[in-house]
Amino acid sequence: MKNFKNLLFVALFFISATILGQTKITGTVVDQSGEPLPGASVLVKGTKNGTSTDFDGKFSLTASKSSGKLVVSFIGYTTREVSFTAANANLKPIQLKEDANSLDEIVVVGKGVIDLAGGRKTPVAVSTIKAEEIQKKIGTQDVTMTLVNTPSVYVAGQAGGFGDSRISVRGFAQDNTAYLLNGQPINGMEDGKMYWSNWSGINDIASAVQIQRGLGASKLAISSVGGTTNFVTKTTAKKEGGYFSSAVANNSYFKSTLFYNTGQNEKGFATSVMFSHWQGDGYMDGNKGQGQTYFISFGYTPNETHNFNFLLTGAPQWHDQAFNENISEYLQYGRRYNSNWGTYNGNYQTERRNFYHKPVINLNWDYKINETTNLSTVLYASFGRGGGTGPRGARVNTNSDGQVDYDAIYALNGSIPNGAASNFGSNQGYITRASMNNHSWYGMVSNYEKEFNENLTFNVGLDLRTYYGEHFRIVENFRGLTSWNEGIRMRDQNDNHQTYGGFGTYKFVQTNKNFNANPWSALTNSYKEEDKINYSNDERISYGGVFTQLEYATDNFSTFFQGSLSQQTHQRFDHYQYADSSLINGTSVQSSGTPLPSNIEEGVNSEKVSNVGYNLKTGASYTINDSNKVYANIGVYSRQPYHDAIFPSFNNQISPFTQNEDIFGLELGYSFAVENFTANVNTYRTSWKNRVVSSSAVDSSTGLVQNTLNFGAEQLHQGIEIDFRAKLLNDRLDFKGFTSIGDWEYVGSTVRQVRDEDQNIISTSNNDVDGGKVGDAAQFTLGFGLDYRITDDFSVDFDWRFYDGLYANVGAVKNNLELPSYDIADLGFSYRIKFGEEKDQSLNFRVNVNNLFYEVYLSDMRTAVEAAPGDTTWNGINVNNQGIFGWGRTWNASIRYNF
Template identity: 65%
Template sequence: MKNFKNLLIVALFFVTATVLGQTKITGKVVDQSNQPLPGASVVVKGTTNGTSTDFDGKFSLNSKTNSGTIVVSFIGYKTKVVTFSSSIANLGNIQLKVDENSLDEIVVVGKGVIDLAGGRKTPIAVSTVKAAEIQKKIGTQDVTMTLVNTPSIYVSGQAGGFGDSRISVRGFDQTNTAFLLNGQPINGMEDGKMYWSNWSGVNDIASAVQIQRGLGASKLAISSVGGSMNFVTKTTNKKQGGSFYAGTANDGYLKSTIMYNTGMNDSGWGTSIMLSHWQGDGYNNGTRAQGQTYFISFGYKPNDNHNFNFLITGAPQWHDQNFTKSISTYLDKGLKYNDNFGFYNGQYLTERRNFYHKPVLNLNWDYTISDNSSLSTVLYASFGRGGGTGNRGNRVRTADGLIDYDAIYANNAATGGDGNFDNDAYITRASMNLHSWYGVVSNFEQKINDNLTFNVGADLRTYYGTHFRQVENFHGLTSWTEDRTLKDDNDNKTGPSVSVTATESGKANPWAATFNMMAENQRIDYDNSERISYAGLFTQLEYSTDVMSAFFQGAVSNQSHQRFDRYDYLPEFEDSEKLNNIGYNLKIGAGFNLTESSSVYMNTGYYSRQPYHDNIFNNYDNSINPFSQNEKIFGLEFGYNYKSEFLSGSVNLYSTSWRDKVDGFTDVTNAGVVTNTQTLGQHQYHKGIEFDFIAQLAYNFKLKGFASFGDWKYLGELTTQTLDEDRNLISQSVESVDGINVGDAAQTSYGLGIDYTIFNGFSVDSDFRYYDRLYANVSPTRGELKLPSYGLLDFGASYRLDLGTDKTKWLDFRVNVNNVLDREYISELTSANQTTVGSDTYRGIDTSNRGYFGWGRTWNASVRYNF
């Protein structure tokens, strides 16, 4: 009995000591609006002792020590470390702030193939814009404009019309930046270009846009010389609800959007649908436009191991276009002047209309094989249909420079209805570009141990494109006839001469182009196709600890190219030779955590990039350019990142060398002799430094800023060759281009922005950005021309009105004013004519130079009802 009492006393002592040595920690986790965050993680630092917050954001946790720190985290928010002690155990409200660059809460499926910063632990230079920011600020602009307040980004071409903007990253144009949609590459297979009018619906369907400058996190065998831009679309939403949007803007712009989510049912099924329509007259004269966007997503999660999502989306649109003009023309006729349109019997007609419909389908499958292994796969397809219109025949203009359609109809009537190049007739033709693109990207990930992760995958694509011209509008004619002489297998026009007479037309309408294709005997000027097939393998090995991380990425790919010409060749010579090119890339990097808040990294990589199809077949026939070769790119970058509760920022230094670029042929006819000119051995070297930060100066005041200082130049000499039709060398010259600045993007840019919440629900924001050292977009053999510097100020205001006490329904009101000060500026030039004695100038620039002025003051207003 005595032994039992002693044992009981000892047990009681240990229990008491344990209880007295514990601290019960309580608190509530909330967001920046003081709304609870259910499911937030709360862990005692350095232990596995943790819990999750309840529906009201509250938690209770016992600690074995009297003092220490807890780590509070929630997807999409910045992690917060809070100190506790036995005397301060009730921590009250713990407020988490949104992580601007986090996409963890966005990517529901496709995590293994959507290469985003954060998926790989070794840092990169990155900026992220989420759906709320896109919807708030984009207005009538292209999605490219969401990134103008980030370092080393320059957007131009807006003055061309809806969807005609271009984006440059670190001084490299769109052909040297990789663009991906949910993990699938979307750069043009033929030329690497991006046509943003085809993606006008991205504004509505994007959950986020992330720009990775430089080497990026992509594991694919793609050449992200300037960087890579990832569009993450919405997928099937797990919650039931929807929204309705209505917006208006300057120049007759109207837009409406409706979206509804069924939510996931008990069987794991869900559907999300979005439909949108927009139209407007355009900022510049004669740039009317109209389009729709549709998005349908089906999600299915049968169990915890499998997650499927199928979506189909498209953005059929047409938009009228404006082309570059001389500065003197703008000064004479107004900065909105456009001469690509006119009137017939008082009704508007345009000569230049782009129309396109590109449905995209993809199926994502995420398979969790085990706790340590997973497989992600995306199957995709796209079908592009459409083109662009232009003149063919005898164009007539009015005294003020517009197209005189009344005179054109009169001339056509005088021909008796049968038009050709010899009888002053005129038609509007459409240059058609059609394609079918199928692909699959699959990535297997194996966690070897707590520190080491291995990835391996494949990227397979096949593309078939068709290009021809057809009559879009006869303007009173009944037919149009053209003569042509067929070529032999040596590209000589020794075959018979034949005539093509077109009697059918196809309207410049994206929906009509989707379901109708002109017969081959009705095609004029040209008719050719190409088959491009691509097979790539990639791998990644990453090692990480609490202190450091390191990775290796490697990829190899083969591209095959073949061209088919039905218009210019005898039937037996329609098919070109088939060409295969091997390319590869290697990337390595390492990152080190200096403290809990700061880290440094270094990445380097080398690319051997295959030439694009249009650089292989660059003379509009089946002849292969003998000088096409792989381009060589070497990149090196260093960075420092800092992240705390109130301040986050980064500094990035980069160096990129790009060698062996071959420019395309230019046909020149001199006394009946056709010659071809090309440049070889282009070498560009881009280096620079970038800064960006976000500071939460008060609970209701945020300050943002960025700056980039680049030094982008051509190096060495450029070889120019002139060849005859049989590719025999006629002449060759070598010209030094050393030290000439690369044009088409501002080498210096910086800006500041503020977000200020005046009271709950009402906030204002403003952004200012400044551009300097912007040079004309011309060949380096033509020298350089610096454009005037300029700065732009934007302003916006938002008001949210909650409907009901449960905060599940609300109205969002938004107003934007861009270029508030109505600053007049030149956004780009495509010539570099130097000022001479007696020449007219505009801000020091010879007015004979051609280009675009940027938009003046514009505005947009909208209301969104969420339910």
């Protein structure tokens, strides 16, 4: 009996100790406005013991220790750690703050292929702009302008016309930054470039834009040097609703948009549709434009295992263009001067118009195989049709107003017998031609993810693409002529010009058909070979790659390895300037050089070029304490050259400089976070060898574009970036700031070629570029932004940016020309009226004023002519340089009804 009592005593002792050692913790999780957050995760740090908040944001759980920390998290909010003790177990409301860089709540589909920072714990230099800010601040500008308040980002070229902007990241042009739409690569396959007019609709359909500077984290078998920009579009939501908006702006701009979402029904189906229309005269003279955006998204969630989303979107548009003029001409005719337009019989005419229609289709499928295994796949296709117009033939000089003299052009063409003009001989006339760039592109990105345990995650995937492009010229406007005759000297299969009897052999084309520069008709037009002038060639680009990523992460430490291997093949098909000499059949050529009206069969395929590339990335981060974290990333790339670098002469001759580009990148970073304040410091060093660097300028003697290529260029980019964000005045004031200091230079020497608009080589030379400054992006930037909520429904925001160390965009040169520094200020107002029984409807008003203080500045320059004593200058710049002034003060206002 005594032993039993002793055993009972011991048992009661342990039970009491266990009970006394446990702590029951209660509390409430709320957002910044004090509203409860149902479904928030509450976890005892270092354990799997956790719970979720109820509908009122309340939670209750029992901890096995008398003290410790809770990890509180919710999608779209910054995770917070809160201490507890047995004496203080009934916690005060735990407030979570919105995470500016979080996109988890936005990504509904494609979670495995839409690779966003935060998808892995190892950090990168990243900035995120969500839909609310895009809609507030973008106004009438290109989507690239959403990224201007970001370190090491420079946007230029807006003055060229609607959608003609360019963006550089850490001094690397946009062809060296990866751009993705819901995980789908959208950089041009031929040259990597982005033509933002084709993507003008992203403003309307984006839920968020995230830019990862530097090595990035994209799950692609391709190396991006400047970084990775993810455009995440709206997807079919579970709740019914939509909006209608209308906007007006300077220079007769008008835009209207309608968006509607059906909401998800009981069978898991949902549909979202959107349509918008815009038009305007443009900031520069002769910069008219018009376009539409359509967006259709079908979502289907049959069960918890599968999720599908089908997307169709496009942005057909046309816009007239302004190119860089001599600064002297801007001083003579005004800063909005554009020499590419004029009038005939009082009607507006233009020489340079871009028109394009690029429907994009993609299907996202998320497959949750089990609790630890997922498969995400996107299948996509795009069908681009359109091009750009320009002069061909005997271009008449501009009139006294500096505009195209269409009266003289029509008079010249009217004097040609029977209106049958040509680009040669005594009957030279003038037409407006269209350079067409049509393509069909199909691809797939698929990612398999496996969580081996709570610390180790593995990804492997495929990146497959095939692209067929067609390039040719046609007549867009005869300008009073009835037909156009074209002659081109033929080449043999070895790229030698054919001769017969000491004279050249020519192909002869005569056409009386023209095609209007209309994006809708360009989508369905059929172009016969006999109607193509000047050139006609196609290319096939095929791409296949595999990528993998392994990440190990604990509470305080994470590390990852990412690698890829890919193969590209390129082949060119020329239908115009090649012929088999055996088909000439001894036909002679007159000594006058009159082209042969022969039926020579032409068409020669180039040799197929195949290149293998790879990239290796690794990185690690360490959390020192709750406020401090450090990281480092390193990458080695061997990147295949673009198609245009393989065939730079735009014939079937393969460049002898074709080789993979070698890239080595190193990044170090530090982040600091306390209540109401976060800051980041990022440093980088990127070496890039075996580059092909291109630039272009207008030949003042001909009015035509002249291109310069530098082969074998090496660049060294290094710098530091700092950004911060603070919440002040009870979270009513959001204060952000950034600065970036870069040192971007060329190293060594290059082989330099200058070509005319038809890609004929004008000159070739060796070029010492060592120490030359990389142009087209400001190497020093500084900025800050204030967003103050005066009331819950009324706010004002102000952004200021300063740019210095901006050099001319002339490619690789030894002595580049520095442009004057400048600063820009933007101001905006927002007001909201809520109504409806549940206050779930609203009217939103927005007004933006950009370049508030009317700063006069050069945003871009295509030549680097130094000012000598006695030369006329503007702010120290020789006025014979070709450049373009940035926009002056502009405004836009919008109203939006949410229902």
